[in-house]
Amino acid sequence: MTPRLRMQAITKAFDGIRVLHGASLDVEAGEVMGLVGENGAGKSTLMKIVAGVHTDWDGMIALDGVPRRLGSTREAEAAGIAIIYQELNLVGELSLAENIFLGREPTTPAGFIDYPEMNTRAVEIMAGLGAGMDVTRPVGELRVGRRQLVEIGKALSQQARIVIMDEPSSALSETEIQILFSTVTELRARGVTVIYISHRLGEIFEVCDRVTVMRDGRTVGVHATGEVSRQELIAQMVGRNFEQFFVKAGQPQPETVLEVRDLTRRDPDRPGRRMIDRISFEVRRGEVFGIAGLLGSGRTELLEALFGAAGAETTGQVLLNGRCLDLRTPAEAIAAGFGLLTEDRKDSGLVPDMSVIGNLTLAALADLCRGGFISRVREQELAETYLHDLSITAPDPQLPITSLSGGNQQKVLLARWLATNPAVLLLDEPTRGIDVGAKHELYLHLSRLTRAGMAIVLTSSELPELLSICDRIMVLCEGRPTALFDACEATQETILAAAAPAV
Amino acid sequence: MSEETLLSLDREPGHSLTRRLGPFIGLAAIFAGGVILNGATFLNPYNQLNVLGRISIIALPAVGMTMVIITAGIDLSVGSLVSLASVVCAMLLMERSPTRATAVSVPIFVLCALGAGYLLTRAILRRFVSDPRRVGLGAAGGGLVLAAGTALWCRTMIPSGFGTLAVLLIVPGLGLALGALSGIIIAKGRIQPFIVTLGMMSAAVGLAKFIAGKGGQIHPVYYEAAGYEAAGTVHTAPASFDALSGHLTLFGIDLVPVTTLFFVAAVIAVGVILTRTRFGRHLYAIGGNEETARLSGVLVDRVKTLVYALCGALSALAGVLYCAAYTQGKSDAGLTWELDAIAAVVIGGTSLMGGRGTVTGTLVGVLILGYLGNILNLQEVPSEVQDILKGVIIVGAVLIQEGTLLRLWRRGTGSRRRTRSQPEE
16 A cells, blocks of 8 residues: 655755655555654654755655655645644734735635635634634734644644644643544544654554654654553663653752742733633742643633733732732742743743843843943853753854754753753743653653752643643632642642633 | 954854855955945045944944844834934033933933943852841942042033033933833733834934934034134033044054944943843843743843943943034934844844844844945936845845745755755654
């Protein structure tokens, strides 16, 4: 049988640096193929070649046995290939429907956009994804997870024969992931080929028929998911054996560092509504305090409120080491000893044109200055310390941070906050979109930090992660705390039960 | 300023090779064109000094604009502030009684002195006093003393006309205040810089005409040596003000126009700000990603206010130098200068999207535009044709920097290479 898509001996270089060395991939019609590998292994590059984004590569690509060279994304689309990127590509100001049909809007005979038709079709597509949403709403108003569903809807609307999903679940809640899985199953039943890139191996085993492993720009293995174990996959991805993936932090110490009482944040867009509602908790020295909850439960909003980023919308008391704080700006929060690693690297983490060093020292500049002048020597020293401590791979730290891989970018942003010596580190989805190796490293760093006495508040939509690295877990539902577990007593089921809204 | 500082002015992050080198190559090409077309006339020291003198004034708003554009903002009001400043400057020098110019500029200057005195005393006191309340009181006292002194100083000058130093302080103070006003509205009101400075552009010209009186009459500046006989009816400006339009001379040889010294000082100062200070780093951070900057503790509103204030002050300083160079203040002195300033910044490789750019680039952009005008003048090309060529150069320069032409050319020659792809994942 001819495979739907065959890629052989693909090589590709960026500015003289080889990123693919003869990668290959075979996918049958109606098959769900997992694609795994560490960041920088070349997965996304390989997929961008299929999607016609990169056009200068060597090797062979055949669609249904016919060799093809896709010269542009348009050609790829015409050939029935749709790709959903890790970094979402939606126009925030346009509505859901307008985004789904962007560039392919149905028109009336007079040439105007046929809005009724477009909206009806958009509703059908989103309903097919199990997401009944107002398709006339601007996409910018949606949370990341919802936007992802719109991206998937967009791909489906193109009648694609090959759908490539690059980290589709990284921003989705458990419920939405289940919807995604049923969508993937549905696509397979229709004979559509799905290539599913994910760092979450659990998903690969759940939804994929086979899995292709990439490492350092090469294809190093293809397995049927029924015939390979998680450990074997990880070993093949990193090229060595993993003793233990999750790293549990040390024992929390008795003294309380952070105390939060009745923290409430009003929703400025919807008067009378509260994004978070009377939340109280305490975090001890050396503790990793997890916050679980579905999308929109108020996890991110809680961290923002703690960090002073919500300004006057916030009420309630925050005590740090027994001292009552009234934080109105992030600058005050940083000075008081907070650091916030945000959920969305692109939106609120990176300064894309700035160098690796500039990004790393951005929040700690005050300590590096005399009379407003930055000491370059001290800045360099500080940056090098953290580049080394967090083993960040940055060939030239003077280059823009966008020259680094996702995992290394994330480590630079973590370093940005460590450089300010925070007493409390707030981490919003710190492992989103980074690879297995980088995750493991991050766990090691967190464990080291807590042993040094730092208090960490962490959110994650990956329940196994929360259960393994946190000491205690608070569950939020629609802005209200619904449960507080010792991590050793909680299970995925008990957390999910507490997180689900009572109907 | 050290050599190292000058050399490192262009070491800013985020520059592709064409972006970084493009402006210099362009300047070299224009210069070579001048030598080929006009030979000795072009290279003649007098011609070179003439070009320098002409561009140095217009370069000041461009230097301020560089900082504004790095924050992803824009300041359309710089030309109007030049006009306003030239009018106020001429009237302060020539009038011997309180006028609208003094009524507007002196109180604002006293306010500036209050602020400066406050900040200065506070900075000094902080080193010795720990109690913040006592620091605040002391700083307020320091501000009041400086403000009172300034007010008295201004009062004494009204009957005799303001001196050179006075206008060099008072007029930029006016620009600083109006720039800060734009900045505050942009920052606190969350309004697009384009809109706010468009408003300021209109308002400042209106103010200039109102101050000038009679719908914007021209205020000439006279000197003793100019030989005007009507002493007693027409006052004269101090000779030191005339020196602003002259040259720095050594052994009777003109070395460099005085205005160029201001320009060079501004380039160095802003270069140091951009590359060496926290404020400068914050400008890049805001332009690169404002939300990240805010969450990293950058006081975004304060930085924005300050950057528009600095741009306003530099524009007003240009107005003073204009007044000296053309011996008059008029309410259309800086007409369309904002466009020249933006053009110079953009030719210099600074991105209108913010987050990247250098002041050396702007320096080169100003030189390119200056030499272009000079060469075309020497070739006796009509001014309307010059404007067309200038437009072509501006757009062409950016096309080259963005690598667009290169890419189109490669596509045209059938090569499938792409130039701007980056490794991802």
